Amino acid sequence: MHLFSAMFLLVMLAAMPCEALYPSPEEGWQIYSSAQDADGKCICTVVAPAQNMCNRDPRSRQLRQLMEKVQNITQSMELLDLRTNRDLQYVRNTESLMKTVDVKLKTASDNPRSLNPKSLQELKDKVTQLLPLLPVLEQYKTDARQISRVREEVRNLSLVLMAIQEEMGAYDYEELRHRVLLLETRLHSCMQKLGCGKLTGVSNPITIRASGSRFGSWMTDTMIPSSDNRVWSMDGYFKGRRVLEYRTLNDFMKGQNFVQHLLPHPWAGTGHVVYNGSLYYNKYQSNIIIKYHFRSRSVLVQRSLSGAGYNNTFPYSWGGSSDIDLMADENGLWAVYTTIPNAGNIVISRLEPQSLEVLQTWDTGFPKRSAGESFMICSTLYVTNSHLAGAKIYFAYYTNSSSYEYTDIPFHNQYSHISMMDYNPRERVLYTWNNGHQVLYNVTLFQVVKTAGD
Numbered sequence: 001m002h003l004f005s006a007m008f009l010l011v012m013l014a015a016m017p018c019e020a021l022y023p024s025p026e027e028g029w030q031i032y033s034s035a036q037d038a039d040g041k042c043i044c045t046v047v048a049p050a051q052n053m054c055n056r057d058p059r060s061r062q063l064r065q066l067m068e069k070v071q072n073i074t075q076s077m078e079l080l081d082l083r084t085n086r087d088l089q090y091v092r093n094t095e096s097l098m099k100t101v102d103v104k105l106k107t108a109s110d111n112p113r114s115l116n117p118k119s120l121q122e123l124k125d126k127v128t129q130l131l132p133l134l135p136v137l138e139q140y141k142t143d144a145r146q147i148s149r150v151r152e153e154v155r156n157l158s159l160v161l162m163a164i165q166e167e168m169g170a171y172d173y174e175e176l177r178h179r180v181l182l183l184e185t186r187l188h189s190c191m192q193k194l195g196c197g198k199l200t201g202v203s204n205p206i207t208i209r210a211s212g213s214r215f216g217s218w219m220t221d222t223m224i225p226s227s228d229n230r231v232w233s234m235d236g237y238f239k240g241r242r243v244l245e246y247r248t249l250n251d252f253m254k255g256q257n258f259v260q261h262l263l264p265h266p267w268a269g270t271g272h273v274v275y276n277g278s279l280y281y282n283k284y285q286s287n288i289i290i291k292y293h294f295r296s297r298s299v300l301v302q303r304s305l306s307g308a309g310y311n312n313t314f315p316y317s318w319g320g321s322s323d324i325d326l327m328a329d330e331n332g333l334w335a336v337y338t339t340i341p342n343a344g345n346i347v348i349s350r351l352e353p354q355s356l357e358v359l360q361t362w363d364t365g366f367p368k369r370s371a372g373e374s375f376m377i378c379s380t381l382y383v384t385n386s387h388l389a390g391a392k393i394y395f396a397y398y399t400n401s402s403s404y405e406y407t408d409i410p411f412h413n414q415y416s417h418i419s420m421m422d423y424n425p426r427e428r429v430l431y432t433w434n435n436g437h438q439v440l441y442n443v444t445l446f447q448v449v450k451t452a453g454d
């Protein structure tokens, strides 16, 4: 029992070496580097997949089951251990009794005449005292069966690991076990919440549809959590009022099953965002932000964004009255714009979604007219240096530390004229409108997940 237990723990606690480097992009999960921190805890820098992958990736499901099984086995092992320890004590206590009985029986068989009625009675009493041991021994048998079942389960577990190994390719078994342990941690954090991190890459684009004019905007709800699958499309940047609402992305792709909303006030630019069932947009020829509620088809609130330039005073490089860009990320609603006192440099304001009040503002120092587009991920603003071919994600402003850095993150600008680029934190994709094409990009975020011991 204890030997087995120790073996099992060996499997479970196989130390977590920190030197791993396992790039495996097709897997959806990536570990880039790891190190030990000052306390000796293992810190691994990983790229987590999008949240929905947690549910979709069959390998994740398999691993989740595996982990549940490991947890179950651990529990039954603990139970067994507890019980056998207790029972063992009982068996030890009866040991001396058994010895006495044994000696007496031996003497009796050697010399049958020594077995007088008195000593026979004594022997009977001693055996009676031993009777409670029977169910304990019975229990031992059950436990033994249980142990062989658990042993089989562990063997099965190894088989599943092996199968996963085959599926994933050439990793040795030790590494694989290590990966399973790391995956457990990451799966856990993945399922609990959307991990936040730093943008490190943008996938190849997927063109969803070609519809509408050269400039426009399209989106899904950015609220987390939300089960809303609707897609909204707003064609053009100038004085538009017509919003098309499709039931699903599939309907949007086919141009079917849509309803129309006619906004009470026209829009300017393409910086609209849908957040929690409402459209937030910039009212034409003003710096007013309007919150339009789709279900009630009514304006819930409108408010001037104090000092914000409008009417093509401070647009992005492509023009189009893109003065005020509204967006949402994991941490809420934001406005990206500039003012005359800020000398045309990009300003970020966090907005209160109910009242549209400005909660806090940051001056990024980056000239808005030199920016192609910008989008927010995890409270960091990323700015592209052009709307044309060759554009890169060039600048990042961290609101958490009020600092910036220049970046060099390429992306494929397939149709060479991007007039809208926004991140959807729920789906972890970038929505873009590129020369009359509606295009999506996946993003890769770096995040730090602590593994062992915390």
Ligand SMILES: *[C@@H]1O[C@H](CO)[C@@H](O)[C@H](O)[C@H]1NC(C)=O
Binding pocket: 065, 066, 068, 069, 072
């Ligand atoms: C773990 O144990 C629970 C409760 O006994 C059971 O419902 C579940 O199916 C078990 N999971 C696995 C993967 O064996």
Ligand SMILES: *[C@@H]1O[C@H](CO)[C@@H](O)[C@H](O)[C@H]1NC(C)=O
Binding pocket: 149, 150, 152, 153, 156
């Ligand atoms: C181990 O796997 C075999 C084959 O898949 C299965 O029949 C058996 O029930 C499994 N045993 C346990 C304890 O899960």
Ligand SMILES: *[C@@H]1O[C@H](CO)[C@@H](O)[C@H](O)[C@H]1NC(C)=O
Binding pocket: 196, 197, 198, 378, 380, 398, 400, 401
């Ligand atoms: C700010 O956010 C970035 C990106 O998410 C992260 O890398 C950085 O560590 C954060 N800085 C602080 C001071 O929290």
Ligand SMILES: *[C@@H]1O[C@H](CO)[C@@H](O)[C@H](O)[C@H]1NC(C)=O
Binding pocket: 276, 277, 353
């Ligand atoms: C989302 O909208 C609902 C009403 O439609 C409101 O009750 C809820 O508080 C809103 N949530 C957030 C985070 O704004």
Ligand SMILES: *[C@@H]1O[C@H](CO)[C@@H](O)[C@H](O)[C@H]1NC(C)=O
Binding pocket: 285, 286, 311
């Ligand atoms: C907006 O710009 C146009 C063209 O430059 C101009 O005709 C119009 O008067 C401006 N409107 C406002 C409200 O500034």
Ligand SMILES: *[C@@H]1O[C@H](CO)[C@@H](O)[C@H](O)[C@H]1NC(C)=O
Binding pocket: 028, 053, 203, 204, 205, 206, 429, 440, 441, 442
């Ligand atoms: C993003 O990644 C998911 C999971 O790998 C994939 O299903 C989806 O098609 C990708 N989308 C884009 C735009 O690349």
